[in-house]
Amino acid sequence: MSQNYACPNCGFVGKPRRYTKGSLGWEIVLWVLGILPGLFYSVWRISTRYEGCPKCQYPYIVPEDSPEGQEIFKKQPASS
Numbered sequence: 001m002s003q004n005y006a007c008p009n010c011g012f013v014g015k016p017r018r019y020t021k022g023s024l025g026w027e028i029v030l031w032v033l034g035i036l037p038g039l040f041y042s043v044w045r046i047s048t049r050y051e052g053c054p055k056c057q058y059p060y061i062v063p064e065d066s067p068e069g070q071e072i073f074k075k076q077p078a079s080s
């Protein structure tokens with residue numbers, strides 16, 4: 001993925017970071033306990049996974065080339 005994203009919350013422009021809720025440790029524990037809890041936990045983690053702002057973890061960042069992204073990008077001081 002080479003597209004940049006813009007954060008409406010803090011004005012960050014760049015690559016998003018992927019966040020996954022829960023922990024891999026718990027996932028392994030639940031898989032050891034039984035297939036069903038493990039499966040539910042894995043599905044929950046995948047469904048709550050999101051791409052967010054690496055600075056403030058804001059989950060609703062927008063593509064830089066979208067109208068919203070352009071607005072944020074315009075407000076940025078020219079740097080790098």
Ligand SMILES: [Zn+2]
Nearest residue numbers: 007010053056
């Ligand atoms: Zn942000």
